[in-house]
Structures are given as structure tokens and as C-alpha cells.
Amino acid sequence: xxxxxxxxxxxxxxxxxxxxxxxxxxxxxxxxxxVDVVYSPIVDAKDFPDSVDIALVExxxxxxxxxxxxxxxxxxxxxxxxxxxCAITGNVPAMRNPIGREAILDRAYFENATIQAQIPCVVVxxxxxxxxxxxxxxxxxxxxxxxxxxxxxFHTALTALIxxxxxxxxxxxxxxx
Amino acid sequence: xxxxxxxxxLQIDGQxxxxxxGQTILEVALENEIYIPTxxxxxxxxxxxxxxxxxxxxxxxNKLFPACVTTVFExxxxxxxxxxxxxxxxxxxxxxxxxxNHVCSVCVSNGxxxxxxxxxxxGLTHVRLPYRNPELTVDASHERFTVxxxxxxxxxxxxxVCAEVExxxxxxxxxxxxxxxxxxxxxxxxxxxxxxxxxxxxQVCPTGALFDKAKIGSDHPKYPDFxxxxxxxxxxx
Ligand code: SF4
Ligand code: SF4
Ligand code: SF4
Ligand code: FES
Numbered sequence: 001x002x003x004x005x006x007x008x009x010x011x012x013x014x015x016x017x018x019x020x021x022x023x024x025x026x027x028x029x030x031x032x033x034x035v036d037v038v039y040s041p042i043v044d045a046k047d048f049p050d051s052v053d054i055a056l057v058e059x060x061x062x063x064x065x066x067x068x069x070x071x072x073x074x075x076x077x078x079x080x081x082x083x084x085x086c087a088i089t090g091n092v093p094a095m096r097n098p099i100g101r102e103a104i105l106d107r108a109y110f111e112n113a114t115i116q117a118q119i120p121c122v123v124v125x126x127x128x129x130x131x132x133x134x135x136x137x138x139x140x141x142x143x144x145x146x147x148x149x150x151x152x153x154f155h156t157a158l159t160a161l162i163x164x165x166x167x168x169x170x171x172x173x174x175x176x177x
Numbered sequence: 178x179x180x181x182x183x184x185x186x187l188q189i190d191g192q193x194x195x196x197x198x199g200q201t202i203l204e205v206a207l208e209n210e211i212y213i214p215t216x217x218x219x220x221x222x223x224x225x226x227x228x229x230x231x232x233x234x235x236x237x238x239n240k241l242f243p244a245c246v247t248t249v250f251e252x253x254x255x256x257x258x259x260x261x262x263x264x265x266x267x268x269x270x271x272x273x274x275x276x277x278n279h280v281c282s283v284c285v286s287n288g289x290x291x292x293x294x295x296x297x298x299x300g301l302t303h304v305r306l307p308y309r310n311p312e313l314t315v316d317a318s319h320e321r322f323t324v325x326x327x328x329x330x331x332x333x334x335x336x337x338v339c340a341e342v343e344x345x346x347x348x349x350x351x352x353x354x355x356x357x358x359x360x361x362x363x364x365x366x367x368x369x370x371x372x373x374x375x376x377x378x379x380q381v382c383p384t385g386a387l388f389d390k391a392k393i394g395s396d397h398p399k400y401p402d403f404x405x406x407x408x409x410x411x412x413x414x
Contacts, residue, residue, distance in 0.1 A: 085280075088302070088303050089274075089279075089280075089281075089303070092280065092283065094280070094308070094310070095280055097308070098278060098310050098311060099312070132308075133308075135305075140303070143303045145303070147282035170298070170300045170302060174281075174293060174294075174296065174297035175279075175281040175293055175297075176282045176284065176287040
């Protein structure tokens with residue numbers, strides 16, 4: 001069997017989901033027998049590849065950049081897995097939603113600024129009005145809740161998805177786990 | 178009247194069971210160790226049918242019935258766990274999550290929450306509805322407790338325990354439909370209300386909506402079982 005191409009993506013999240021993924025420790029070596037990591041914050045690929053078998057996505061869609069990315073990821077991935085509560089519910093980044101984008105920007109760039117009070121308009125992507133889970137933008141194939149999902153959850157779920165074994169996600173994890 | 182007049186026989190999930198006249202489907206199911214999911218029901222409080230998680234099917238009727246407020250009748254055939262019911266229960270749970278701001282990862286009840294556990298038990302991994310993101314307040318004016326409306330599911334357990342067991346009737350519901358909120362007295366700060374500080378409402382609240390300030394940031398298990406015990410002790414007197 002040729003190795004599957006795996007991508008891991010970091011949208012608006014704290015990277016805790018990626019940390020938990022790495023917490024699989026030596027089991028990562030086992031996993032490396034089955035997959036090639038072709039795109040990830042931990043590998044040196046600049047662009048999302050044309051064709052990926054499994055894409056793991058951490059984080060909510062919070063900026064115009066996130067929105068562009070998630071659409072591209074969907075178009076080039078066979079299976080898209082939402083990992084962690086930020087990707088699935090909006091979670092911590094979405095806590096700004098009831099307060100409103102303007103108030104948040106005001107707080108960050110004016111109220112708390114002592115010099116150069118201004119909202120950045122280059123390099124830093126523009127924020128969307130509300131933070132939303134990724135399935136509100138694209139079709140998601142598998143949901144792996146948790147903040148973050150544990151290393152064991154990652155291991156069990158990925159192994160099952162790669163080998164095509166049945167997978168009972170609510171038995172492994174839940175919102176806030 | 179002979180004793181047997183008050184006895185009904187019925188079927189729950191194909192199992193023959195007997196009940197006393199006037200009993201609810203939920204009571205009879207519990208007595209026979211048949212599990213029906215509930216959120217607003219609590220042993221020791223009156224039932225109001227607020228959450229609709231306990232819906233069941235009754236043969237011969239297309240409507241769904243809340244098991245906690247539907248009384249049994251002779252020959253009734255009840256199903257508690259069909260595909261249709263599982264679908265409706267998921268819909269209800271998704272509505273509850275989408276309606277307010279449940280961010281489990283930063284909630285005092287994370288790991289001890291009946292809504293969270295119920296979602297997991299019912300196999301819910303995401304919410305298909307768009308979140309409403311309402312702007313809701315947190316009232317921390319009370320010396321010992323806090324109410325966070327972001328986590329309230331309007332089960333009214335707090336209202337009922339305060340009125341029916343504590344006898345203070347501090348809590349009530351204000352507003353209509355999706356805009357309802359629980360209030361203390363006539364919408365006064367909890368800290369300035371006629372609250373007796375007994376903490377019963379905090380213990381029966383299924384979510385992180387009511388919590389003990391002394392436990393902020395740590396595990397916040399609740400002990401709603403105190404209620405049947407308390408009632409038993411009172412009856413024994
Ligand atoms: S789900 Fe939790 S751990 Fe994962 S990115 Fe979001 S905040 Fe971080
Ligand atoms: S009350 Fe329960 S469901 Fe709501 S955020 Fe807290 S843990 Fe999650
Ligand atoms: S505050 Fe708690 S007990 Fe009261 S209605 Fe809301 S969820 Fe139910
Ligand atoms: S438990 Fe019956 S409606 Fe809530």
C-alpha cells in the first residue's frame with residue numbers, strides 16, 4: 001500500500017490541538033509508516049498541495065485568510081477532519097462573537113495602545129464579522145471534538161480512518177474534553 | 178373501589194409493565210430500569226416538560242409525547258428509543274447549544290455538565306445549526322454564587338427547587354421564547370434579592386449557569402441527589 005498523504009492545518013486556534021497530536025510520542029513513528037506529512041506547521045511546505053488524502057484542520061474560521069484557506073483545503077483534500085472545539089464549535093476564538101468585531105479591535109488596537117494606535121491593514125488579515133466553525137463554510141467528513149482531543153483520541157481515530165476500521169467518536173471524546 | 182382499579186398494564190419497548198393510575202411514562206420506565214434521557218426532570222421536583230428530551234412514541238398516535246408529563250393508560254404501547262426519537266433528541270440538543278454561548282472548554286461545569294454528557298451520550302459531535310451568539314450577562318452580585326446566562330438552558334430546575342423545596346420562590350422566568358431568562362425576585366440583582374443562600378438552585382442546575390464562587394476555575398461537580406434524600410427525611414418526620 002502506498003502511503004497516504006496527510007496534511008495538518010492551523011487556522012484560528014492556539015496550536016494546542018497540534019501539540020496534542022505530537023503528544024502521540026513514539027506512536028508517531030508507527031503512523032509515519034502509513035502516512036507522509038505533506039503539509040503542516042511542522043514541515044517546510046509553503047503551499048497546500050494539489051492532492052491530499054487526509055487533512056486535519058485545527059481552529060475556527062475567523063479571518064478572510066482562514067476562509068480562503070479552508071476552501072482551498074476542501075478542494076484539494078479527499079477527507080477533511082475537523083480537530084478540536086475551535087474547528088467544530090468556534091470555541092475560544094468565537095467568544096468574541098457576542099461582543100462584536102469592532103469592540104474587540106478597539107480594545108486591542110486603541111484602548112490598550114500607547115503608541116501608533118491603528119488597526120493593521122497589511123500582512124495581518126482582516127477579521128470576519130463573526131468567528132464560525134469550519135463546517136459552516138465547507139463540508140467536513142469527520143469531527144473530533146475536544147480542547148484539545150487527547151493524544152489517545154488522535155491515535156485511535158487516525159488509525160481507524162487510515163485502516164478503514166469502524167470508529168465511535170463519542171466514545172472517545174466530547175466537547176471540552 | 179377495589180385496589181386493582183388503579184392498576185394499568187402497558188408496554189414500554191415491548192416489555193410488559195404495570196403502573197399505578199396517574200403515573201407518568203417516565204416514572205414507570207424508571208421503576209422498570211428503562212432509560213429515558215431527561216434534562217429538566219429531577220426526582221423530587223414537579224415536572225414541567227421544558228426540555229423535551231424525554232419524548233417518546235405512543236402507538237396509534239403520530240405526535241411525540243414528553244414522558245415526564247404524560248400519564249399512562251391501559252394498553253398503551255410506548256417506544257423510547259427509535260431512530261426518529263434519536264433524531265429529535267439530537268435536534269433538541271443542537272438547538273440548546275446554538276441558542277446560547279456554551280464554550281465547554283472554559284466552563285466551570287466542564288466535565289460535570291448534564292448537557293455536555295447528554296450530547297456525548299446521544300452521539301452528537303457537532304452542531305449543524307448556526308450559533309446565535311447572543312449578548313448575555315453574568316450576575317456576580319451574590320456573595321457566594323454566580324448566574325451565567327450564557328450557560329442556562331431554561332430547564333427551570335432552579336425556579337422549582339427554590340419555590341417547592343426551599344419555599345423562598347426567588348427565581349422566575351422573564352420574557353418569551355428564545356429571549357427568556359431566569360431572574361431573581363422582580364429582576365433584581367441576585368445579591369440584593371430575597372435569596373436565603375441555601376444553594377439548592379446551584380446544586381440542581383444541570384449546567385454551568387449557576388455556580389459557587391468558591392469553586393471558580395476548578396472542578397464544579399453538583400450534587401442534585403440531595404433532593405430525594407431531603408424529601409425522604411421530611412416525609413419520615
Ligand atoms: S480546540 Fe482547544 S486546544 Fe485546540 S486549538 Fe482550540 S483552544 Fe486550542
Ligand atoms: S454548561 Fe455544559 S454544555 Fe454549556 S458550556 Fe458548560 S460544560 Fe458546556
Ligand atoms: S439557571 Fe440552571 S437550573 Fe436554572 S433554568 Fe438555567 S440551566 Fe436550569
Ligand atoms: S425531562 Fe421531560 S421534558 Fe424535560
